[in-house]
Amino acid sequence: MERTLVEAVNDALHVGMERDPTVMVLGEDVGRAGGVFRATAGLLDRFGPERCVDTPLAEAGILGTAVGLAMAGWRPVCEMQYESFSYPCLDQLITHVGRYRWRTGGAMEFPIVVRMPTGGGVRAPELHEDSPEAYYVHTPGVKVAIPSTPGDAKGLLTAALRDPDPVVVLEPKVLYRSPRGEVPEGEHVVPLGRARIAREGSDVTLIAYGAMVPTCLAAADLVDESAEVVDIRTLKPLDEETILGSVARTGRAVVVQEAPRVAGFGAEIAALLAEKAILDLRGPVVRVTGYDVPFPYWSIEHEYLPSPERVAAAARRVLAF
């Protein structure tokens, strides 16, 4: 069935909570309002106030409480209302969510899911358009997924809801309401750790995730040569095989990330290629990224966001090398 990405997220939560009575959702405005993006719509009515909880306005409190809920046998799914408002919970994520199982010598599991909208392009006020994935991926003990299609949004979140480890799921908010895409009914799992070839090509590989995948697909149309697009889908664990396989075929790579360039996740991809694909590379690994500046005021956000043109230009540079 055709759904929007946010509808797919909502569907995954409905199906997941139906399937597993230990799954509960907590966050700011997830209940009465059904989430500011409606991602949790209908959960309060269907599963009751004990499994869909409007919390006080305190992100560290939400995630810290989730740690205790996990110890009590729950599978808490925490919504951070916007990615930029997840920063107050970084301390709990780094010091506890990613470490607690290790701290118990593996005796206990902390299957906590943290979901949040991410990214720009939505013409919103300051601090509603960040791309913080690097903070999460760098944190040991935590897995990170980020879908680019409604189907993957349902499948990856479903996988997260069944994963024994903590998983952060970043949902590109610019894709929340369009385009629609095919979303399988009922149970639908996209295993963590598997990238997807979003478009096949032979001359250059465009590697991206989240909202940069459609950007790369558009860029692929702009270059004369044949561009392959890899949608990473899971940043950790990373599907090195698919990425290396594609670059082995094309010999050229452009890595695209919306987040600020310096020490972003794109660098990890480039480092992977520099270490494991050095003999395949027929040109430099070029990154197309956001800049090392705060996400700009929305009237000029297009000047910041990697565009199909910028990606295409980078691809041409690599191809011409």
Add this chain to the structure above:
Amino acid sequence: MERTLVEAVNDALHVGMERDPTVMVLGEDVGRAGGVFRATAGLLDRFGPERCVDTPLAEAGILGTAVGLAMAGWRPVCEMQYESFSYPCLDQLITHVGRYRWRTGGAMEFPIVVRMPTGGGVRAPELHEDSPEAYYVHTPGVKVAIPSTPGDAKGLLTAALRDPDPVVVLEPKVLYRSPRGEVPEGEHVVPLGRARIAREGSDVTLIAYGAMVPTCLAAADLVDESAEVVDIRTLKPLDEETILGSVARTGRAVVVQEAPRVAGFGAEIAALLAEKAILDLRGPVVRVTGYDVPFPYWSIEHEYLPSPERVAAAARRVLAF
């Protein structure tokens, strides 16, 4: 004069506060106790309780208050007692310290210095041995420095105390008390953004920062070929010229970081080489790093920390390529 690294930090603070009456130090136990590592020893007696302040136990409060102090014309120097206890202030760092000047259209400056001990090898309890530099470097609007010698500890902190932008200075705590090193008396500035060739060599470049620099120097002694060691010193702004120049000469690079591997700062160095040194590279860019796990209990920390042997092995791999 020969000093330890922590003495050099203390010296930089004494000289800097003497020189600039707007510099003030705040943090937990920085006053009466002179800091748990004695980095702020003597400041309370010399500059009084208004310029050396023991704060309540609240890291976000410390950094958030520093933002207001900067608006009032102060140059606050915040001490985070250990790197792992700086996580609660990440929100203030990301949402305000790195953005506030931008938010004023450049009208105001926020010359805030955040200093903290960093890294492992000190046989301390959990969460006293992390290496969080990647979180800081990825944050726009913030500069990051990390010395590996007493002289640079004084020089870089002095530069930070004079810089118009926010600077995070990470002090490798394993180097706090030994070895001693030459520290110039009085004014001593090591400009931000300049790497240092710690050892000259011709066959392979070992690129590191902080406590991994001595590790690389030891590794250089272990390899038969001639290894050059680059001490990055400032992670942002990064001295690309020195790094690229060295790799242009040697054609081979090993990047060493103590932090967990995934999306660590070493990836940024590898990405730099993959993009700008592709024609110089005669082998893969190999990273030697901490693992994607919590820093282990101290009785086995040596199994986690990159050792001269691991670095040397990587260098041999690259040399044999």
Add this chain to the structure above:
Amino acid sequence: MGKVVPAEGDLLRIIGDGEQRPDGEVHGLDEPALLELYRKMVLLRTYDERSLVYHRQGRVGTYAIFWGHEAVQAGSASALADEDWIFPSYRESAIGLLRGMPPEVVLSWWRGHPAGWWDPREYRVASITVPIATHVPHAVGLAWGSRLKGESVCSIAYFGDGATSEGVFHEGANFAAVLQAPVVLLCNNNQWAISTPLSAQTRAATLADKAVGYGMPGVRVDGGDVLAVFQATAEALRRARAGEGPTFVEALTYRSAPHATADDPSAYWDVGRVEQERENECLGRYERYLERRGLLDEGLREEIRAEALERMREGIAAAEAMPAPDPDVVFAHAYVDPPPTIREG
């Protein structure tokens, strides 16, 4: 440590209901000042109502409505000295207007245009803070830092009921008390945090009770009574200037408008209650007060409203006349001394 200062349980009120409850005495405001206060409320009300129209017309983006909160903002801001600093949340986005900021600056902020940037020192109004409660320690640091420099500068931080749940509110309030910073913590308790009612935010009987845990005075005031808000703030500022430290002021209001233009409250609010709150809204209450005192009549009201409307017309025109920002501004201002690679992306 200080002595316990029990929170003032009942609401401070000055404006009567025109029937049983008589108008109270007001101190520190002569008749011109009372009218000036009215002008400020009208300016804010006009800014808010026009913004909603402009939003519907697609001329400003998402906008956080403050209809009904004008008494809290104008009453408290009017008690400040010129050198005192204001730390607004998004809910007080237009409070700079009370310090002479042109409407086009605030409108530009909501238009996502860099012309919405301003120099906080020019108006002693800090930048609009979006992340909840994160500006509380900023206001504390500014006030404390100014006092350390021997300046007699106070600051006021505006935040909501939901903000009191954030850790950074707690840390800032505690710093304020421990450092005896001359700051006023003004909580606009409009009883909602988007869809979350006060009852799901706290178990405290009143938010002013939180002051007890910090060893600072906590007072409650009717946030719909501009004179009461003025008085409570003036008293807090007197204390601050006298070196007696911070005060927590709970201004009790009600959010009788959506959280923001993007919000649809129908899912969660009680229309009857909203209607009733709107009838009793703060600007009308103050108009009736001024009329009872013979200070305001139809003509003057129309004149003042027309003035405000004219300023907004000029403001939106000026905002729309702003040239499209130079793309280069993306790279400006993040650093005084930017890394050489800042343009790489």
Add this chain to the structure above:
Amino acid sequence: MGKVVPAEGDLLRIIGDGEQRPDGEVHGLDEPALLELYRKMVLLRTYDERSLVYHRQGRVGTYAIFWGHEAVQAGSASALADEDWIFPSYRESAIGLLRGMPPEVVLSWWRGHPAGWWDPREYRVASITVPIATHVPHAVGLAWGSRLKGESVCSIAYFGDGATSEGVFHEGANFAAVLQAPVVLLCNNNQWAISTPLSAQTRAATLADKAVGYGMPGVRVDGGDVLAVFQATAEALRRARAGEGPTFVEALTYRSAPHATADDPSAYWDVGRVEQERENECLGRYERYLERRGLLDEGLREEIRAEALERMREGIAAAEAMPAPDPDVVFAHAYVDPPPTIREG
């Protein structure tokens, strides 16, 4: 929202001074239980004193001393039901001993040996939390989550006076109150945070006052009086089990030892005061109480101390007999299902 529950200003005390102040009534502890309580205090005291020796001998690493806090730990833990959970800070590192945890486990933790890992479910004792106050919401979540499952499980979180300044303490306490979680927030107010005195930590008259802002009961108890601590905790647990929500318990003590083995307090503390506090330390007070009640004599005391000493001897021997950890443990446990590249570094 709840009604205001004013904090109990004066200290709850049961043990008298043997002179003017008579011993009070104690409820819920018969004579064997009183002696059992003594055994627990002695075990903790012995653990602490031996650890200091072991540290000097280089047999354990940095160690956080809890000398003088045994009454707080044993008194409160003894009030718990077996199924209740304990959330310790580093200051209560050995509290698991009161639940049958072998000393070698705790000693191994301080030896930086993975044998210091334990399964929290085995003892209903959560892992030792190092970052201040970060475990408060964990205790809240565990208690609330258990209640949601219909289990009658309470939890207790231990933290210090300094911890009350952290935002996460505030968020956790507020969640506890709003969710009416059956949790006891036990603040060991030893009046120091390393070198920072209580007066630089808060302006509140008492830490129990903080409870007011959360709408939960706040009580103060003499932390040197093990029976008073037991009683206050028992009452808080009764309330929690009855669905009346959380309680903040301030146990007033004094840190009459260095913060930890690495700390040199000479720079900041008042030796005279420390001497006096040590004279009045909690174990001696309880011994004199038991003697007054004829429950303890020289012989029994020596027997109980010898027992505890023997357990520690066995403990350190067992800890030192642990094989060096398999290097592979570095990669174990971070993930149930680790990324394939986890060994790359």
